[in-house]
Amino acid sequence: MLSRKSGLRNPLRVSLLASSILSGLSMNAIAGEAPKVAVSILPIHSLVQSVMEGVGEPELIMDKSASPHGYSLRPSQVRALNDSDMVVWVGEGLETFLKKPLSQQEGKKTVLELMNIKGITLHENRSSGQWEHDHNHGDDEHDDHDDHGGHDHEEEHEHGGEHDHAAEHDHDETHDHDHEKDHDGHAHDEHAHDEDHAHEHNDEEHHNDEHDGDHVHEEDHDHDHGQFDPHIWLSIDNAKAIVARVGDELAKIDPEHAATYQANVKKVTADLGVLKQDLDGQLSVVQDKPYLVFHDAYQYFEKEFSLSAVGSVTIDAERKPGAKRITELREVIRERKAACIFKEPQFKPVVVDVLAENLDTNIGELDPLGSNLAKGPKAYNSLMTSLGDNLVSCLTKK
Incomplete structure (x- = not known):
C-alpha cells in the first residue's frame, strides 16, 4: 500500500511527467x-x-x-x-x-x-501611342482618337470614397489604355497612381527588353505602382x-x-x-486575328503569344462608355475588321452586345481571374488554357 507521503508525491510526479510529454508533443506538432x-x-x-x-x-x-x-x-x-x-x-x-x-x-x-x-x-500601362505601336498599325493609326477631352462617363459608382477618379481621367477608351486607374476594374483613388511621380530606374534594377516600356526585375525593388500593369x-x-x-x-x-x-x-x-509550349502552338493560328478586349488586362498574355488585340471597350471596367464612345468603337471594329469582342464574366455584357449589333464580329468571353474555376493547384493551368481555348474559338468562328 502506498504511504500518504508517497501518494502525494507520485501524483505530482505523474502530473509533471504528463505535462512534459504534452509539451513535447505540442512542440513537435507545431514544428510539423x-x-x-x-x-x-x-x-x-x-x-x-x-x-x-x-x-x-x-x-x-x-x-x-x-x-x-x-x-x-x-x-x-x-x-x-x-x-x-x-x-x-x-x-x-x-x-x-x-x-x-x-x-x-x-x-x-x-x-x-x-x-x-x-x-x-513588367509591362508599362499602355497609352494609345504604345498600344498602336505594339500592334504595328503604322499609318492607319487613328489620330482622331487622340482627342480625349470629350469622353462621357455615364455611370457614377460609389465605393466608399476610394474610387472617385472620374474627373481625373477624361480618356478615349478605345486605344488609350492609360491604365493607371484600371486593373480588372481596379480603379483606386487612395493610391491614385500619382502621375507626377515618374518611376525611377537604374541599370542594375531594370533593363529594357524587346518591347519599349517592359522591365525585368533583377532584384527586389519598390516602384511607382501606377506605371506598370499589374x-x-x-x-x-x-x-x-x-x-x-x-x-x-x-x-x-x-x-x-x-x-x-x-x-x-x-x-x-x-x-x-509544357503549358507555354501547348498554348504557343494552339494560338499560332490566330496571331494575326484582330480583336477587342473588354478592358486592357491581357497584354502579358498578348505579348507572350504574339496576339493582335487592337483595343479595349473601356478603361474603367465598371463604367460603361457613352453614346459617343459606342459610335467610335463601332468604327474601330469596322476599320480594323475585329473578328471578336471579348466580354468578362464579372461585368454586364450589355455594352458588348450593343457594339456587335449588325457588325461582322463575334462575341466571346475572357476571364483574367478564373472566377468560375474551383480553387486548387490546377486552377492556374485551367485559367490559362481557358484563355487560349476561348480566343481560338471566337477568332476562328465563321
Whole structure:
C-alpha cells in the first residue's frame, strides 16, 4: 500500500511527467505544422498551393467570383490575414483593399508583393501611342482618337470614397489604355497612381527588353505602382518567377519542409513550360486575328503569344462608355475588321452586345481571374488554357 507521503508525491510526479510529454508533443506538432499562408486572388493562390502541395493549403482571401475593384474584406478574411505567417499579393496597383491592412502587418510577418520580386517582367500601362505601336498599325493609326477631352462617363459608382477618379481621367477608351486607374476594374483613388511621380530606374534594377516600356526585375525593388500593369500572372514566364520566389520564402519560414517546397517548384516549373509550349502552338493560328478586349488586362498574355488585340471597350471596367464612345468603337471594329469582342464574366455584357449589333464580329468571353474555376493547384493551368481555348474559338468562328 502506498504511504500518504508517497501518494502525494507520485501524483505530482505523474502530473509533471504528463505535462512534459504534452509539451513535447505540442512542440513537435507545431514544428510539423504547415505555415499559415494567405493569398489575395485565385490565380496566385493556385500557384502558391502548387508549391505547398503535400504540406498544407493556403487561404484564399478574395472571393473568387469577385473583382478587386471596390472589394471589401469580411471579418473572417481580416482574421485570416492577421493569423497568417505569410501574405502573397500582386501589389497595391491591383488589390487596393489590402493596402491598409497589410501596412499594419509590417514587421510582423512575411509580406510578398509580387510586382516587386526578382525575375518578374513588367509591362508599362499602355497609352494609345504604345498600344498602336505594339500592334504595328503604322499609318492607319487613328489620330482622331487622340482627342480625349470629350469622353462621357455615364455611370457614377460609389465605393466608399476610394474610387472617385472620374474627373481625373477624361480618356478615349478605345486605344488609350492609360491604365493607371484600371486593373480588372481596379480603379483606386487612395493610391491614385500619382502621375507626377515618374518611376525611377537604374541599370542594375531594370533593363529594357524587346518591347519599349517592359522591365525585368533583377532584384527586389519598390516602384511607382501606377506605371506598370499589374496583371503579371497572365505571363507564364512570370508565373515561373512567382513559384520560385514563393518556394524560397516558404523554405525560410518553414525549413522543415524546404525539400518538399523545392521539389514542388521544380515540378511546377516544368509543367508551366509544357503549358507555354501547348498554348504557343494552339494560338499560332490566330496571331494575326484582330480583336477587342473588354478592358486592357491581357497584354502579358498578348505579348507572350504574339496576339493582335487592337483595343479595349473601356478603361474603367465598371463604367460603361457613352453614346459617343459606342459610335467610335463601332468604327474601330469596322476599320480594323475585329473578328471578336471579348466580354468578362464579372461585368454586364450589355455594352458588348450593343457594339456587335449588325457588325461582322463575334462575341466571346475572357476571364483574367478564373472566377468560375474551383480553387486548387490546377486552377492556374485551367485559367490559362481557358484563355487560349476561348480566343481560338471566337477568332476562328465563321
